[in-house]
Amino acid sequence: MNAARRDYSVDRRLLPMSGMALLIGAVSTAAAVVLLDLIRLCTNLFYYQTLSLAEREPAGHALGLWAIAAPVAGGLLVGLIARYGSDKIRGHGIPEAMEAILFGQSRMSPKVALLKPLSSGIVIGSGGPFGAEGPIIMTGGSLGSLLAQRLHLTAAERKTLLVAGACAGMTAVFGTPVAAVLLAVELLLFELRPRSLLPVALACACAGFVRTLCFAAGPLFPLRTPPATLAALGSCLLAGLACGGLAALLTWGLYRVEDGFGKLRLHWMWWPALGGLVVGIGGWLQPRALGVGYDVIGDLLNNRLLLEAALALLAVKAVIWLLALGSGTSGGVLAPLLMLGAGLGAALAPALPGGSPELWALACMAGVLGSVLGAPITAIVFAFGLTGDGSALLPLTLTTVVACGVTALTLKRSIMTEKIARRGLHIHREYSVDPLERLHVADVMTREAVAIDGAMPAADAWQSFFGPRGHNGYPVLRDGRVVGLLLRRRLQGAEASRQPCVIWSEPLSPSQVLLAGMSARHAAGRMAQLGFSRLPVVDGPDSMRLIGVVSLRDLLANSHVLLHEETVRERLR
Template sequence: MHNHLRDFSVDRRLLFFCTLALVIGMVSTLAAWVLLNAIHFFTNLFFFQELSFADRSPAGHTLGLWVIALPVVGGLIAGLVARYGSDKIRGHGIPEAIEAILFRKSQMSPKVAVLKPLTSGIVIGSGGPFGAEGPIIMTGGAIGSLIAQHFRITAAERKVLLVAGATAGMTAVFGTPVAAVMLAVELLLFELRPRSLLPVIMACATAAFCRPFLLEGGPLFAMQTAAPVFQDFAICLAAGVLCGALATLMSRCLYLVEDWFSSLPLHWMWWPAIGGLIVGIGGYFEPRALGVGYDVIADLLGNHLAVTAVVSLLVVKAVIWIFALGSGTSGGVLAPLLILGAGLGTLVASVAPGSDANLWPLVCMAAVLAGVLGAPLTAAIFGLGLTGDFNALLPLLLATGVSYGFTILVMRRSIMTEKIARRGLHIYREYGVDPQERAFVADVMSADPLSLSGSMTFEAAHRLYFGPEQRYRFYPVTDDEGAIVGMMDRNLLARGLRLHPGAGLASVFEQGPQVALTTESCQRVGRRMADLNLECLPVVADLHSKRLIGVVSRSDLLKPSRSVFHEEHVRERLIGG
C-alpha cells in the first residue's frame, strides 16, 4: 500500500554524478597544488628575486622600505586583470561561489578557473595578507561547473558539481575533508539531499586521498592538548563571546572600509593598489603579517610568541586584511581569520587559570571562524581536522556555538552574504523539510468532484453551471467511462459558445490534460502547476485509465503549511497550565 513512499528521492543518475565527483576531486587537488606553488613562486620572485617554488615566509626579506611597493604592484596587477580579464576574480571567493549557485544557475567561466588562481598567487605572493582557501574554493567551483557544463544536466545538478569542486579544493589545501563537507552543508548547498551530499563526500574524500601525492599528508598543524576539565567550561563560554564580538567587529569594519573605497573618485581597478599600499606599510612594521601566514598560525598554536608580539601582530594583520579585502582584490579569508582567532586565544591563555595554554589559540581560532562564516559545525570540525586534537573537540564545539549565537543575534548578515545583499540579492540561510514534501495529493485533494459530461453542449453547460449560481471556477470534463478529458473554465466555455455552441464540451480539448496522482507529493505537483501556470489539476486513479477521482487546487497544496504555522507560532503550556 505504501510502496511509493521513500525516505529520499533518488535515481540512478546519482551514480553518474558520484563518478563525475571523483574526477572533479582529482582535478581540484591538482588545481590546489598549482595555486600553492604559484603563491610560493611569486613570494620568492617578489621578496627574494629568485625563481623558486620553495615555501618561504615573506618575513625573511631584506628589502627595507622597498617592501612597501610590492603589495602595491600586486594590487595593481589584480585590478588590471579584473577589469580586462574578468571581474569575477574580485573578492575572497565564497560569496562569489554562493552567488553563482543561487542566482546564475551555477555557471562559471573558464576565465575564472585560470585567472583566479593566477591573480591570487600574484596578490598573496606580493604580500597580500590572505590564505589560499578562498581562491581555491572559487577555482575548484569553476572546475566543477565547467565539467558539468559539458553534460546535459539541470542547474540543480550543476550546482552539486560546482560545490564538489569547491570543497575538494579546500580539502586539498587544508587536509580537512569532513570540515569541507560541513562547509558545503552549512554554506553552499542550501539543501541536504543524497543527490548533493554524496557527490560532495566523494569529491572531498578523493581529494584527501590524492593530497599526499602532491602536498604534505597529515594534519597541517598537528598538536595535542590535555583533556578538558570542568573549569574550561566557563572559559569556553567567555572565549566564545569574545570571538563572536571580534567576528562582528571585523565584519563591520570590513564593510565600512569597502564603503570608503566605493566613495573614492577612482575606478575600482585602482582600489587594490591603494589597499596594497596599506598592506605594504603594515608589512614594513610587522613583516610576519604579510602573506598566508601558516608559519604564524603554527607558532600561535604552539604558544611560541610573547603576548606583546601577538598584540602587535593582531592589530597590523587585522588592519591590512580589512583594507586589502575591502579594496576588492583577490584572496581568501580563512587563514587571516585563523591568525586573528589564534592571536586572541593566546591572550585568553595568558589570563585563563590553570588550563592547557595551547588549547585556547585553537578554540578561539575556530570560534572566530564560526562567527564570521556563520557555520559553527564547519568551524569546530575544521579546528579538529587541522590539528588532529580530539581532546579539544568539546571546547571547540561549545566555543564555536557561543560565537555563532552571538553573531546571529547582533548581525543581520555575515561576511559571506553581506556583499551579495549589497547587490540587491537576498539569501536566507535557514532551511528545513518542506511540509509539502511530507504531504501527498491524496491528503489534500477534493474527492469525488462535480464533473461535466464531455457530450454536454456548451449552451447547456453555460445555463446549468456557469450562470449566477456558479459554484466552481473549474469543472473537470469526463468521457462516458469516467476518464478525464480536460478542465473547463469560463474562457474555454466562451470560446466554445462562440465557435460551436451546440457541440459537446469535449470538442474544445485538443490534447490530453495534465493530471496528478494521489501518490505524488504536494511539492512536486505544486511545482508542476507553477511551471505550467495552472490553478488546479484533476486527480486520476492511474495514468492508464485516467479515471477521475478528485481535483487538487493551489489552495489545497497550502494545507500542509497550516500545521507548520501552528507549530511555529502557537504557544502552548502542556503541563501545569
C-alpha cells in the same frame, strides 16, 4: 500507495553524477596544486627575485623599504586583470560562488576558472594577507560548472558539480574532507539531499586521497591539548562572547572599508594597488603579517609566541587584511580568520581557567571562524580536522555555538552574504523541512472530484459547472480517462457554443497530471509550471483514471499547523 513513498527523492541520475564528481575531485586537487605552486612562484619572484617553486615566506626577504612596493605591484596587476579580464575575480570567492548557485543557475565562465587562481597567486605571492582557500573554492567551482555546462544537465545538477569542485578544492588545500562537506551544506548547497550531498562527499573524499600524492598526510596543525576541567565551562562562555564580538567587529569593519573605497573618485581598478600600499607598510612593520601565515597559526596554537609580539602582529594583520580585502582584491578569508581567532585565544588564555593556552587558541580559532562565516558546524569539524585534537571538541563546540549566537543576534547578515545583499539579492540561511515535503498528494487531495464529460457541449458545461460558486477548472474525461482541464478563462468566450467542451479544454499528458504518491511540494511545483490552480490526480499514467483533484487551497490548508507551532505559546498539562 505507502510502498511508493520514500524517505529521499533520488533516481538513477545519482550514479552518473557520482562518477562525474569523482573526476571533478581529482581535477580540483590538481588545480589546488597549481595554485599553491603559483603562490610560491610569485613569492620567490616578488621577494627573492628568483624563478623558483621553493617554499619561502615573505617575511624572510632582505628588501628593506623596497618590500613595500611588492604588494602595490601585485594589487596593480590584479586591478588590471579584473578590469580587462573579468571583475568576477574580485573578492574572496565564496559569495561569488553562492550568487552563481542561487541566482545564476550555477553558470560560471572559463575566464573565472583561469583568472581567479592567477590573480590570487599574484596577490598572495606579493604579500597579500590572504589564504588560498577562497580562490580555490571559486576555481574548483568554476571547473565543476564548466564540465556541467558541457553536458545535458539540469540547473540542480550543475549546482551539485559546482559545489563538488569547490569543496574538493578546499579539501586539497587543508586536508579536511568532512569539514568541506559541511561547508557545502551550510554555505553552498542550500539543501541536504542525497542527490547533491553524496556526489559532493565523493568529490571531497577523492580529493583527500589524491592530495596525499602531493602533500604530507596528517593534520595541517597537529595539536594535543590536555582535557579541560569543569572550570572551562564558564571560560567557554566568555570566550564565545569575545569571539562573537570580534566576528561582528570584523564583519562591520570590512564593509565600512568597502564603503570608504566606494566613495573614492578613482576607478576601482586602482583600489587593489591602494590596498597593497597599506599591506606593504604593515608588512614592513610586521613582516610575518604578510602572506598566508600558516606558520604563525601553528605558533599561536602551540603557544610559541610572546603575548606582546602576538598582539602587535595580529593588530597589523587585522588592519591590512580588512583594507586589502575591502579594496576588492582577490584572496581568501579562512586563513586570516584562523590566525585572528587563534590570536584572540592566546590573548585571553591567561584570564581563562580550566584549560591550557593551546586549548583556548584552538577554541577561539573555531569560534571566530564559525561566527564570521555563520557556519558553526563547519568551523567545529574544521578545527578538529586541522589539528586532530579530539580532546578539545567539547570546549571548542561550546565556544563556537556561543559565538555564533552572538552574531546571529547582532548581525543581519554574515560576511558571506552582506556583499550579495548589497547587490539587491537576499539569501535566507535557515534550513528546515518544507511542510509540503511532509505531505503527499494523497494526503491533501479532494477525493470526491467533479469531472466533466468531454462530449458535453460547452454551453451546457458553462451553465452547469461555472456558476458563482463553481471552481476555476474541472478535469475533462473521455472514455473514463483524463484528457484535459476545462478552465473558466478558456470557456468564457464559448458560453453559447454547442461544440464539445473537450475542444476548449487544456490538454493534459500523463507527465502533467498528479499521482497520489507524489509529494505535495512536487504538486505545487507542477501547478506553478503549468500555470494552473487545480490539477487532477490519477491512479497511474497508463490508465489515467481520475481519483481526485488538488487545488492551491488544498496545498495551503495545512499551513495553519506550522503557523500554530511557530507562534502559539501554550502550557500543556
